[in-house]
Each structure stands twice: as C-alpha cells, then as structure tokens.
Amino acid sequence: MSDSQYILEARELVKTFPGVKALDKVTLKVKPGTVHALMGENGAGKSTLMKCIYGIYKPDGGEVFINGEKAEISNPREAMDKGISMIHQELHPIRPQTISENIFLGRIPYKKALGVKWVDYKRLNNEAKELFNKLEIDINPKMKVQELSTAYCQLLEIARAVSFGAKIIIMDEPTSSLTESETEILFRIIKQLKSENVAIIYISHKIDEILQISDEVTVMRDGTLVGNWPASELSTDMIVSKMVGREMTNRFPPKNHTPGETYLKVENFTSSNPHSFKDISFEVKRGEIFGIGGLVGAQRSELVESLFGLRNISQGTVYINNEKVTIKRPMDAIKKGMALLTEDRRNTGIIGALSITDNTLVVEQNLHPELFTTGAFVDYKKRNEAAQKYVDALEVKTPTLKTQIQSLSGGNQQKVILGRWLLTEPNILILDEPTRGIDVGAKYEIYELMEKMASEGKCVIMISSEMPELMGMSDRIMVMCEGHNSGEVSGEDVTDEKIMMFASTYKSGENE
Template sequence: MTEHPFILEMNEMTKEFPGVKALDGVTLKVRPGTVHALMGENGAGKSTLMKCLFGMYSPDGGEIWLNGEKVDIRNSKDALHLGISMIHQELHPIPFRSVMENIWLGRFPTSGLGPIQFVNHKKMRRDTEKLFKEINIDIDPDINVGKLSVSKIQSIEIAKAVSYHSRVIVMDEPTSSLTGVEVEHLFRIIRDLKQRGVAIIYISHKMEEILQISDEVTIMRDGRKIGSWPAGDLTTDLIISKMVGRDLTQRFPSRDNVPGDVLLEVRNLSSVVTKSFQNVSFDLRRGEILGVGGLVGAQRTELIEALFGLRDIASGNVILNGKPVKIKSPEDAKKHGIALLTEERRSTGIFPVLSVHENGAVANLKRYRKFYVLLDEKKKKVDVKMMVEKLRTKTPSQKTRIMNLSGGNQQKVLLARWLLTEPEILLLDEPTRGIDVGAKFEIYSIIADLAKQGKSIIMISSEMPELLGMSDRILVMSEGKLTGILDGAEANEEVIMRLAAQH
C-alpha cells in the first residue's frame, strides 16, 4: 500500500440498537505514528465505534479505509489480518498457561512430519524473546501469567497486538488498574510504538493522562462527534465542557453534611495474612465521608473487605454503636447495617446477563420473601423502581440487562441494590473507576446526599482530586499500615503522597 496521510479513516459511521442511535454519522481520522485519544461520557459511542472497527459489531452505515484503501471488516479475524488490534479494558488472560502460550494462542508454531504436527516450544520461545526485545519488555516467556502483576499482563497484551504486525492498536482504559510507575512504563512502550509508525487509539477518562500522552483528541457526545483538536490546544476544563456540553467548573458538589457522634470504632485490626493490614485503628462518625488513600499494595481493599466479613481477622476489635461486634460473613455485615460496593463492578458487582430489576433486588431477597419459598415480585419492582428513579438511573426499563447500561448507570444500580438494605455504613471501593466526568459528578452528588442524611461512608480512591474533593477526613495506608489520618480541609497531594510512600 502507498503511504497516505491517514492510516485509518472511519467515515460517517452509523449504528442503531433497539431504541438507541449509538452512532450518528461519526468520522474519525487517525495519522500513523500518533496517539489519538477518543473521549466522551459513558454512552457517548466510543466503545461502539471501536467495536465496529474491530469487527465485533456490523455498522449500519459508513466506510472504513486503511492507508487509503477501503476495507470490509466482518469479524475480529478480519481486523487482525488487516493489522488492527484491540486491548480491552478487562484483561482476560489464561492464568495457568505461560506467557508465550498466551501470546501465540491459536497460532502456535509447529513442527513434524506431514499430518503429525507438534507445538514447537523452542521456536515459540525464540519468537517471544525477539518480540519482547523489539518493544523493550523484560518478562520470562515461561512463567505462568497468573503469577504476574496487572501491568505486566497489560505489557503482554501489547506484545500480542504487536505480534500481529498491527498498524493500529486500540487501548481501552489501559491504566485503570496501574500505579504511577507502571503507567510511565506503559507510556514508554507507547512512545516506542509511535516511533515505529504504529497508530494508537487511546480511550481514557483521565484528563491529565490524555494531555500528557496524546497528539490529537476526538471528543464524542450522544453518538456524535463533537470535534477533533491537537492535544496541545486543549485544557482539562475545555475537554470537560466539550464532553458534557456545558461548563463544569465544579468537579465536585458542595457538601453540607455535618459529621456527628462516633458510629464505628476499629481498634488494632490485623489480618490473618501477615503481609496484609496490621494494627489498624480509626473511628468513623455518623454522616462522615472518610476517604482512604494509598498506593497499590497498601491493603486498603483488604481492610474494608474484612469489615464486610470477606476476610478473616487475626486480632483486634470492631465496635459499632459502642458495642463490640463479630463480623465473620457478609450476612453478619448486612445485619449490622454495613454495605460494600466492590472495586471491580464487572467481575464482583453486577450479574451482567440479569436485568436491572434483578440486580437491584438481589442483596435484599429476604425482604421480599412470601410464603417461605416465593418472592413478592410486585414489591420488588416498586422498590427498585423507586430507587432507580431516586438515583436518576438512565435505563430503557427495569427489564433491560444491566450489561447494556453505561458504567455510571451500572454503578447507580449497584448503589440502589445496597441502599435497599437500608445500611448505616457504606463501604465504597473506587466508586468512580472507569466512569466519565459527568457520571462521576452524579455519583459524587449521591454520596454527598447520603452523608447529609446521616449515612457514614468509607471511600477508597486512587484519584487524588477525588480524595481531596470528597472527604471530611483522609486515612492513608502504606503496605498494610496506617500512616496517618488527615483533616480533609487541610490535606494536600504532597502530604498524602509522603504518607502513602512510608515504609
């Protein structure tokens, strides 16, 4: 193919689902050797556009051109053959297989005589080592993928994409589970790919990240393209206003909750796992938002899972309303008015093939029991409808499968699920991860309103602005130890980072 100013052109792309126009004449043009960021609120059409590019959806209209030639992409195999790869937000490696087997799965090199062929492990190892050397990755090809960190699995996915001789690589929220050091390593790989002429389409909700790594930015809203700009011409405020269609000068709602008496006391709590949290003590007041900060490996998730009865406690006390309590299971936690919104809503939160109605009611089935073995469906529907409306959840109906909602609306259904149990304490683990800026503001408003109503909230967040903007106090952890508790009004990024990095 002759050189062309755009390696990829998607012209006037349209796609409709029942009752929804997901893409309405969207055009995207990407230059070789650049990072082209694709931004927009959840439901803006970004994922739909990329799924059309990768052959997962058949568009209703439009054309796709690669290096000046029109192409027909009917499935993912076609896309890979044409040099288009996609690294999904949710990584799904085969954990009990080696790194090299994961990379060459379905196309193992073989050797043998005639129809009798065997996998050639020596060649597969050589090919993997050559591939890793090309993109500067240092991972043992023989190690099982299940033993690797998220960042290394991400590196393997990138290597796999490169192994197809990809000219266009789509990265969907590639840093959602990475530390700052791991993000910088990913950026180094991306810069190397750019120098080789590979085009990266980069989907992320992290503004600072987009402005750091991108050459161009395309913003979508409600299935339409709003425009494309050089990244250097944009600021965080400009991106937000173009994404949501209005100025969003306040990233966080005003809060008028007034923390009251101590509701929960945690004293010298230690995990049975020696490398997990040890000797953690803190108080939680009624109507308080207690932020929890720390780097990956700080054991924040492990701590709140222990408070919900998901992890065993070796020693220490949990005191609720002045009385010691034993929480050995989630059922115990629910009885004591504690609810947990987990970090990974797709793997440990939603039941994707079930409806909004079923997802909303599942934590509270005892409330709807009728005649011992039956459920009062009418009462379930009334309660879920009331909560869905209260949280302003956008869904065609209660019968809609939750997997078809945007990330922000899925999170609202999960909040509704737990609010129906009438909790006094809400444990929120990364409540806005993978959610766009407009939906974040709505989640923040719900959290602020719950605190005003007197609910007590413990909120883990890896986003510093979120911790500072939403917390009355901030508890900081490092490697399982509590390193400090700060007043929200006086805390700043430097102090939090210093406490988070303590050993």
C-alpha cells in the same frame, strides 16, 4: 493504496442498543505514528466505538476506512487481518502455557514429518526472543505466563499485536493495574511503536497520562463526539470541562429531607487486598443522602462491600449511632440495620429461578423468622402478604408472586431487590449503582424512594457513576480515586469539574 493522511477513519458511526443510542454519528480520525487519546466519562461510548471498529459490534450506520480504503470488519479476526489489534482492559492469556506459545497462539511454527505437524520449539522461542529484543522487553519467552505480573501480561499482549504486524493498536485503560514504573515501560514501548509508524488509540481516564503520552485527543460525551484537539493545546481543566459539559437532562424529586446528627462513622477503613481501598474515613448523618463518586476501578464497590462484611479489611473502625460495631459477615451488618443493594444485580442480587416472594423474603426470613412461620413451619400466607405489600408499594409489574424473578424486566427486578431490603426496615441503605440498566421511569421511582428514606431520617449511601444522578441526589459526595478518598464536595462545591478533578487525581499527602 490511497494517499489518505489517516490510517484509520471512522465516519459517523451509529450504534443503538435497545433504549439507548450508544453512538450517535461519531467520527474518529487517526494519523499513523501518533498516539490518539480517546476520553470521556463512564458510558460516554468509548468502548462501544472501539468495539465497532474492532468488529465485536456491528455499527448500525457509518463507515470505517483504513488507509483511505473502505473496510468491512465483521469480526476481530478480520480486524486483525487488516492490521488492527485491541488490548483489552481484562486480559485472558492462557496462563499455564509459555509466553512464546501465547504470542503465537493459533499460528505456532511447525515442521512436518511422517505426516504429522510437530511443534518447532526452536523457531517458536527464537521468534519470540527476536520480538522481545526488538521491543527491548527483558523476559524469557520460555517462562509460563502465570509467572508474569499483570504489567508484563499487558506487554505480552502488545508484543502479540506487534507480531501480527498490527498498524493500529487499541489500548483500553492499559495502565489501570500498573504501577508507576511499569507504566514507564509501557510508555517507552508506545514511543518505540510510534517511531515505527504504528498508530495507538489510547483510552484512559488519567488526564495527566494522556497529556504526557498522546499527540491528539478526541473527547466523547453521551455517545456523541465533542471534538478533537492536538494534545499540546489542552490542559487538564479544558479536558475535564469538555468531558462533562452537558446539560442536566435528568429530573429528580424535590428535596425535602434535612440531615441530622451523625449516625454512621467509618474510620481508617483499609482493605486487606493491597490493591484495593486504603485509609478511608467518612461520616453519614441521619436523613442524609451521601454520594460516593469516582471512576471505574476507584474501589467504591469494594469499600461498601467490605463495610457490609462481604470482604475482609486489614484495619478500620465502624461506629453506628456512636457505638463501635464489629461486622464480620453480612448478617452482622443486617442486624445492625444495614442494607446493601449490590451493583451487579444479575450475579449478586436476584436469585433467578426463585419466585418474587422467595426473593423478597430471603433476608427477612432469617432476620425475623418468627414473623413468617407458624410453629416450626413456613407460613406462605404471611410470606405472600409481605411480598405483596412491597410489590404494591414499589409498583412492581409482575403477573403473579410466583413468577420467577428472572422473567421480569431489569427495573422490576431492581424494585424486588429493593423491597427485599426495605422489608428489613434498614437504617442505613447502601445503594451501589441503583439505576444501572433500568429505564427512566423506574429510575425516578428509585430516586423518590431514596428521598423518602432520607426524609424518614435514614442514612442513604449511593455509589453512582452517572454524574447527573450523583450530583442531583446527593447532599454530600465523597470522591474516590484509586482506592483513596480524594476529596469531598457538598453544597456550592458540587460541580462536574470538581468531581472529575478529584476522580482522576489523587494527591497523596500535602508534602509531595
């Protein structure tokens, strides 16, 4: 063994995806027995870095050293053999099995008799019990995993990592679904692991948490390393400015719209899911681009999907043009002039096997069937004309109108879906991450379109996780944090720092 002071050293890792440099010579050095926080905005490359270290991605350049020795890790199994364990944001335990079975999955203790390997339940449960005792976690290993809360599933994963003898544990947003008291338990276990010389790489958006638990902080931005500092030298403001301190490289079309009177008003909107958004109120004016900012998990998509009738609310009122409206299903919203471009184009946007025409007409054919039929029958000529109009207007690059939408590029698919909604001539256009995964040119065209809609006096609502886009396009921005409206910024107030601050901290009431 070498005498390196670092248990894990990733040197100048490079990872390129088609069209994007996700990691550009990023170096990360982790000392044993410390909590090393990794911070950055959405898309800064934190998860990519972790996946490269854990062997899920193969880096295009750079090296990884463990205890000073060069390590080639090409899959998670090898990472685990080398003492690295990763606890994912989304957990996938085998729910109908017991806790101990989950922990020892793939290496269940057995006794051999009559040529058959019999499960040794006694040893299995005893070993699990011992493990939990050591970690001071009070759960019965014979329980089924499905009886556990999310928090305990998280602890289960940690116990599993420990049982493998992991020396480096990567935790990706471990507290995103935990309550405060559950977070306390997690922190206690982290401290215990530290005392046993285990290194923790801790990814989180929650700055106060980071300052509380971590020893060192590494900050990333746009796939590059910003730097690393001892946590004791940092303050919330310093972290925020390091995370967002970038130049504005994206360009946006010139603003020539002016917001008019209020058109859409939402009051006390509360999800029927207690873990989702609560008590959200906002207004959008005619001819305004209204941005909704926040981090992953802030429940922004859930909010607009509920507004559109795709999810249930427990309370809340919506006024359109000073008139109270009831929206129970998407068709109600569409009839009131709303349109929703969803975030997940693949799963809730395109209908892959259908043609450009069929994809374009799928809303309008039900909203105004009479426009696309002759007598009782569908009129293909009228349908194709309508589709062609939007293919031309949005400059969709496609061989024919009959082409299956799934064979187009992401940007062109997005334009077809936009065309689908523009065809309904909406007054309220809601765009959820409209430029995600599409190239720069198409992005600009979508910005232009938003500008055009606003200048025609329509309401445009945009959810975006890309800070420059959110700031560059919006007249006003509502920032959400953990399902709450944590603040609104407009005009001079629109700064990276302010938005980041609102996005990572929610002050529930002034009297606390």
